Each structure stands twice: as C-alpha cells, then as structure tokens.
Amino acid sequence: MPLEINLKVNGKDEKVIVKDNELLLDVLRDKLQLKSVKASCWRGECGLCTVLLNGAPVKSCLILAAEVEGGEVTTVEGLSKDGVLSPIQKAFVENGALQCGFCTPAFVLLSHHLLAINPDMSEEEIREGISGLICRCGAYKQIVSAIKAAAPSYKASSP
Amino acid sequence: MSFGSPYLTLPEFQYIRPKSLQEILELLDRHGEEARILAGGVALISFMKERLVAPTYVIDIKALKGFNRIEHTPGKGLSIGPTTTMTEIAAYEPVKQRYGALHDAASLVGDITLRNRATLVGNICEALPWNDGLASLTLFDAQLTLKSLQSERLLRVEEFIKGIMETDLRPDEVITSIRIPEPPENSRSIYVKTTSRSEFSIANIGALVSNPKTPKKRLVRLAYAAAAPTPIRVPEAEEVFRRPGKLSDLMDEAMPIIIEKVAPMTDMHASSEYRTHLIDILTRKVLKELMEGK
Numbered sequence: 001m002p003l004e005i006n007l008k009v010n011g012k013d014e015k016v017i018v019k020d021n022e023l024l025l026d027v028l029r030d031k032l033q034l035k036s037v038k039a040s041c042w043r044g045e046c047g048l049c050t051v052l053l054n055g056a057p058v059k060s061c062l063i064l065a066a067e068v069e070g071g072e073v074t075t076v077e078g079l080s081k082d083g084v085l086s087p088i089q090k091a092f093v094e095n096g097a098l099q100c101g102f103c104t105p106a107f108v109l110l111s112h113h114l115l116a117i118n119p120d121m122s123e124e125e126i127r128e129g130i131s132g133l134i135c136r137c138g139a140y141k142q143i144v145s146a147i148k149a150a151a152p153s154y155k156a157s158s159p
Numbered sequence: 160m161s162f163g164s165p166y167l168t169l170p171e172f173q174y175i176r177p178k179s180l181q182e183i184l185e186l187l188d189r190h191g192e193e194a195r196i197l198a199g200g201v202a203l204i205s206f207m208k209e210r211l212v213a214p215t216y217v218i219d220i221k222a223l224k225g226f227n228r229i230e231h232t233p234g235k236g237l238s239i240g241p242t243t244t245m246t247e248i249a250a251y252e253p254v255k256q257r258y259g260a261l262h263d264a265a266s267l268v269g270d271i272t273l274r275n276r277a278t279l280v281g282n283i284c285e286a287l288p289w290n291d292g293l294a295s296l297t298l299f300d301a302q303l304t305l306k307s308l309q310s311e312r313l314l315r316v317e318e319f320i321k322g323i324m325e326t327d328l329r330p331d332e333v334i335t336s337i338r339i340p341e342p343p344e345n346s347r348s349i350y351v352k353t354t355s356r357s358e359f360s361i362a363n364i365g366a367l368v369s370n371p372k373t374p375k376k377r378l379v380r381l382a383y384a385a386a387a388p389t390p391i392r393v394p395e396a397e398e399v400f401r402r403p404g405k406l407s408d409l410m411d412e413a414m415p416i417i418i419e420k421v422a423p424m425t426d427m428h429a430s431s432e433y434r435t436h437l438i439d440i441l442t443r444k445v446l447k448e449l450m451e452g453k
Contacts, residue, residue: 001173020174020217022205026430042167048271056246056275062204063276066174066195067219110272132270 005069009034010078018065025049025060028075036076036105047133050087050106052077057113059132066114076105079112088112091150106133111147119149119154170213171382176222181304183333188308190216191330197221198242199276202285203267220333230242231257237339245274245282258339260348260365264295267352276409280334282343283316289360293320293384295350297392298365301339307331313338320389343369343378351443352385353437361429362386362437368449374403379446386421386438393420410443417442 002017009032010087025042028032028034028051038048042061049060052074079086085093088111098104107130114121114129121129126147127140177183187194193215195277197203203275206212220226223240228240231253239248249265268274268282282292283303296316303319307329319327328334335384342348346369354361363384370376379400384390396413423434 018272021169021172023169035363043208044201044273047270050272053275057272057274059272062200062273064174064197064200064204064217064219066176067221069176113269129271132272 003066005065007068007070008072010074020064020066022065023061024053024063024068024073026066028060028073034075034077038106040101040102045134047096047101047110048103048106050133052109052113055113057110058079058091064157071123074109076108079108084124086112086151087153088115088146094137095142095146095149097142097146098135098139102157103133103135103137107143111143115147115151115154119151121151123148160235167208169207170210172207172214174217174219175217176203178222180223180333180335183218183223184281184306184308184331186218187331189298193403194218194319194330196241196284196333198278198281201273201277202281214449226335229254233239234341236341237337239279239337239339240387241280241334241336243280245277245279247277249274257342258295258299258348260295260298260350260367261339263350264291264365267350278331279337283305283319283352284326284328284334285336286320286322286324286389288323288390289352289363289385291352291360291363293390294363294382295383296337296339296363297390298348298350298382299335299339299342299379303334304336304338305332306327306335307333310371317392322388340356342367345369346378347449348380349448351441351445353441360385362423362434362441364438364445366445368446369442371450374401377401381417381442383417383421383438386423387436388424391420393417396420400446406446410446414442433452 003015006015016027018027025039028037037051037060040046040048044059044062051060052056054072079089087104088108092108110130110133126144168356195203195212195217197216197217197219226240227242229247229251230238230241245265245268249262254262268277279292282290301316302313346367348367350365352363356450365382367380377400379397381393381397396416399413400409418435423431425431
C-alpha cells in the first residue's frame with residue numbers, strides 16, 4: 001500500500017509516495033535524485049549511505065522511508081551555500097582527503113556532525129568517530145588531517 | 160550483522176505506526192505471529208534483508224510518547240524505554256556516574272551512526288550472544304517489563320535470553336521498559352570486550368566492585384556474555400572476594416570456578432581454549448582496575 005510521507009530535505013519540504021518496504025536510501029537516490037548518498041553494501045556495514053536525520057548521522061540503508069515521516073534529512077548537497085563550500089568540504093579538498101571520492105559525501109557529513117558536537121576532538125576521538133565508515137582507497141590519514149584542519153572554524157561558530 | 164545472504168532488498172510487509180500502547184497490544188494480540196516490532200531497526204531491517212524474518216506487519220513503536228525515556232530516580236534506579244537509543248544512554252549523566260559498565264557498553268556498540276538508531280531493548284531482543292547490552296544489564300540485575308493485552312511479566316535479562324537469537328518474548332508481547340535497580344553503595348563498574356570494534360566479540364565482561372579495601376564489606380559482581388550462549392553471573396566466584404587475602408590469590412581461586420560456570424565453547428569465531436584464556440586475562444584486568452585503581 002503506497003504511503004505519502006512528508007519530510008524536509010536540505011531545507012526544502014518534500015512530499016513523496018513510498019512503499020511500506022522502501023528504504024530511505026532508495027527514496028533519497030531514486031525519488032529525490034540525491035546521488036551523493038551512496039548505495040554500497042546495503043547492510044549497514046560500510047556507512048557510505050550516511051545522512052543526517054534530524055541532525056544526527058545515521059545509515060539510510062537501515063531505515064525505512066516511512067519511519068522518517070515529519071523528519072529532516074541533510075545530505076552533502078545541503079552543506080554548501082550558494083555554491084560556496086562549507087569549511088569541512090574545503091578542508092577535504094585542501095588536505096586531499098579522497099582518492100576516488102565515493103566515500104567522501106558520507107565522511108564529510110559525519111565529520112561535520114562530529115566537529116559540531118565537539119570541535120576539540122583528540123586524534124583518537126576523531127578515529128573512533130569515523131570508525132563506522134569505510135574508505136576503500138585508504139585515505140584515512142588525510143581524512144583525519146582534514147577534520148583537524150576544519151576544527152578552528154567550528155570553534156569560532158560555536159557559542 | 161551479516162550472514163552473507165545475497166538478498167539486499169526487503170520482503171513485502173505492511174508498515175504500521177501506532178500512537179498508543181493499547182493500539183500496539185491490540186495489533187500484537189491479533190497479528191502477533193505475523194508481526195515484528197520496529198524500534199531502531201538495526202537488527203530487524205538487517206534480518207529482513209537476510210530473510211531471517213519476513214513479517215507481514217512491521218509495527219513501528221517510535222511514535223509513542225515516553226517510549227524513548229531514560230530516567231534515574233535516586234533510591235529507585237534507572238528506567239529505560241524501548242526506543243531509547245545507545246547514544247541517549249551513553250550521554251545520560253546518571254548512567255555515566257552510577258552505571259559505569261552500562262555507559263561503557265552503550266558507548267562501545269558499533270559506531271556513532273548505529274548508536275544513533277540502535278536501542279538497548281533491541282539489542283536484548285536480537286539476542287546475539289556478543290551483544291553489548293547483555294553482560295552490562297546482567298551485572299546490574301536489570302529487569303524487563305513485558306506486556307500483552309492479557310498479562311504483564313517481569314523478567315531478569317538472563318531469564319529472558321534463552322539461547323543464541325532465542326528469547327522468551329511471546330508473539331503478543333512488547334517490552335515496555337528496562338528497570339535497573341540502584342547499584343550497591345560506593346560501587347564502581349566497568350565493561351570490556353575482547354576487541355572494542357568487532358562485530359563478533361568473543362568475550363564480554365562486566366564487573367562491579369564496592370568497598371574494595373574492606374574485605375568484610377567488599378562486594379564483587381562479575382557478569383559474562385559472548386563466552387556462553389546466554390549471559391550469566393558467577394555468584395560462587397563472587398563470594399571468594401569477600402575473604403581477606405591478596406587479590407592475585409583470590410583471583411587464582413576464583414578463576415577455575417568462573418571458567419567452569421561459563422563453560423566457553425568452540426565455534427567458528429574462537430576455540431574454547433582461546434575463550435578461556437581471554438576470560439582469564441580480562442577478568443584479572445578489570446578486577447585489578449576496580450580493586451587497585453589500575
């Protein structure tokens with residue numbers, strides 16, 4: 001039985017018709033054309049389908065679209081403003097924190113969240129924080145550097 | 160948790176989002192055998208993809224007000240709702256201060272993206288022997304409240320877990336809370352597992368100690384999971400620590416009792432010998448830390 005769900009995606013109100021057994025991942029990619037959300041392992045192991053749901057990072061392959069009724073979703077498309085990259089996106093570019101780029105949207109979103117809740121993370125805390133995401137190219141060292149490099153701009157913006 | 164099945168899509172089902180407990184209980188009463196409760200979905204959605212379960216009805220209980228509560232009442236203890244997430248438990252100040260082993264366990268589940276969805280009740284219902292909720296809740300004598308239209312039962316976690324992925328949950332029941340009594344006065348507790356990030360942890364230990372320096376008043380609790388099909392306490396070994404003596408001697412005396420009670424098994428993840436070895440060194444490590452502060 002198709003359901004109509006209402007959600008806010010990257011600040012925009014959306015109404016989507018979904019099936020009971022449709023994943024949030026599939027709705028974001030196929031119905032809302034947000035291809036930064038990667039479908040990779042489909043079983044909650046690689047973390048590349050990570051999105052922010054009501055501000056918190058979650059794996060969208062383990063969530064039904066129907067569960068998200070009334071919720072707010074942010075994908076990496078929602079981080080830049082007017083074509084200007086956000087500090088964490090800039091830091092990824094400047095630190096070469098990617099090779100193929102497939103995992104980058106997920107890492108950028110997760111890093112953004114980790115820095116927003118604690119801009120003073122130690123290297124160990126950063127590594128623990130990103131432990132649920134897999135970068136098959138092995139750019140972890142540069143990803144950690146990018147997170148460290150972006151930290152000051154999160155300190156400046158926190159009260 | 161993956162069993163390597165080729166299915167990556169979900170089976171067909173009807174999604175239902177009740178607004179009241181009465182509605183949940185009526186749905187379970189009518190459809191119990193064909194229904195599954197959805198909280199965080201970390202286990203259920205994975206299991207459905209693997210076709211380990213294929214319910215006709217998926218009952219999402221997240222719309223219920225108060226189901227995501229976490230509340231500490233001094234003198235009475237802690238109450239955790241069925242949709243409270245690991246992130247919420249790990250961040251709750253009274254848990255950090257009084258229930259150290261539970262804080263450790265909630266912080267060690269998967270990674271942040273899973274902890275934001277995974278619930279402690281779901282962790283118990285999934286009933287995989289290495290799940291982090293098991294040893295930590297057993298350590299604190301936690302009780303589950305199970306409700307159906309006809310009945311209400313209270314079960315200790317170690318009674319609820321019947322085996323690997325087997326629980327005492329009846330098809331018409333829903334868990335409405337985990338109640339955890341106050342830990343003993345002046346106690347400190349920790350929880351460790353063999354590898355902090357492994358899906359298949361092979362020995363999980365919760366330990367609690369109060370009054371470590373005074374043998375007469377000293378109280379030691381030890382709870383084990385992953386080491387056996389169901390989580391267990393080891394009261395006979397805990398008694399050993401009420402006697403005076405050097406900690407290393409007491410541990411030498413308690414260890415064979417623990418190993419016999421836990422009866423570590425051989426499976427595809429580890430041999431019985433290896434599990435025995437890990438239980439030995441981890442038990443000594445946590446007790447040293449709690450008794451001597453190292």
